[in-house]
Amino acid sequence: MIPFFAFDQPIHQIIFTTNAIERLNRVIRKSINTRGSFPTEHAATKLIYLEIRNFERGGRKCERLVYPPQSIRYRVRRAL
Template identity: 40%
Template structure:
């Protein structure tokens, strides 16, 4: 529902609609699997993707802008849900 989306401040809305990280992962998956014709089983594909993502994640060092503000806003809107994960 679109009206629920606009109830959140901009600090929360931007990470919700930003898909750059998802697209980057998909792009890496396509690069890894493009030259392969077929995989003998599902585990071989999963192993290839796992190794590829581990190698590529070393390049992804750009911090998320305004992450502290986003986390603070999320902890306000979703009180108690982040307590076990992040110390604020």
């Protein structure tokens, strides 16, 4: 944690954003790998939507992401 504070403030935001994106990607990848296959593309899209919603409800702070989960969730919902 100490090396994190050695960086300037703009670098803090980049590191925070990168960690949040990696965490969200890991959550989505884990849920997809757990299920293995899907009957339709719609089912896979719905799973991704639900994982993003659960990620937000889990209290994760992602408002500084370039594309926050709310924006991603909106785009996925439109695709359904």
